[in-house]
Amino acid sequence: MVRIIEIKNNKKEYLELLLIADEQESMIDRYLERGTMYVLKDSEVMAVIVITDEGNGVLEIKNIATVPKFQGKGYGRYLIEFVSNKYKDKYSVLQVGTGDSPLTVPFYEKCGFVRSHLIKNFFTDNYDHPIFECGKQLIDMIYFKKDL
Numbered sequence: 001m002v003r004i005i006e007i008k009n010n011k012k013e014y015l016e017l018l019l020i021a022d023e024q025e026s027m028i029d030r031y032l033e034r035g036t037m038y039v040l041k042d043s044e045v046m047a048v049i050v051i052t053d054e055g056n057g058v059l060e061i062k063n064i065a066t067v068p069k070f071q072g073k074g075y076g077r078y079l080i081e082f083v084s085n086k087y088k089d090k091y092s093v094l095q096v097g098t099g100d101s102p103l104t105v106p107f108y109e110k111c112g113f114v115r116s117h118l119i120k121n122f123f124t125d126n127y128d129h130p131i132f133e134c135g136k137q138l139i140d141m142i143y144f145k146k147d148l
């Protein structure tokens, strides 16, 4: 049976999964403790999401990842729908920052997010090494948002 469980302790147990979406552990450390984490599992864990309260009614997805063999089966969307429903009375906006990558931008657009703003040079300023996705270096952080 597919279910979603909140992980409160030993979040680092899922580090391997979190690194799929955010490849530098020190950057994960910036939000993991204060974040609320859910895993979607059947007989094994298939996907993870970490969200944070950014103030002013804004909820932010800091990490979302589906285990590669389970990608494209709707689990990422399911986790976004789950947090959207669960937090819609407490927050007005769900936002997410991502690199300009063909692996993630279409996913957020399919899930109903629209482009919001940009943090220039976020990846080059904050990561200790260049990050490439699909052969393209990630430079700016693009924010997407969705009304709850």
Ligand SMILES: CC(C)(COP(=O)(O)OP(=O)(O)OC[C@H]1O[C@@H](n2cnc3c(N)ncnc32)[C@H](O)[C@@H]1OP(=O)(O)O)[C@@H](O)C(=O)NCCC(=O)NCCS
Pocket: 020, 021, 022, 047, 063, 064, 065, 066, 067, 070, 071, 072, 073, 074, 075, 076, 077, 078, 097, 098, 099, 102, 103, 104, 106, 107, 108, 110, 111
């Ligand atoms: C991005 C990610 C979380 C999506 O999760 P997923 O479980 O594979 O996504 P879903 O199956 O729920 O996809 C939802 C929709 O988005 C589409 N989609 C997902 N990735 C896509 C891509 N790269 N290009 C085009 N469409 C995509 C799916 O086809 C689906 O559309 P449909 O309903 O019309 O078929 C997952 O691919 C992943 O873990 N990627 C690596 C980690 C990562 O980059 N995380 C984001 C960090 S910002």
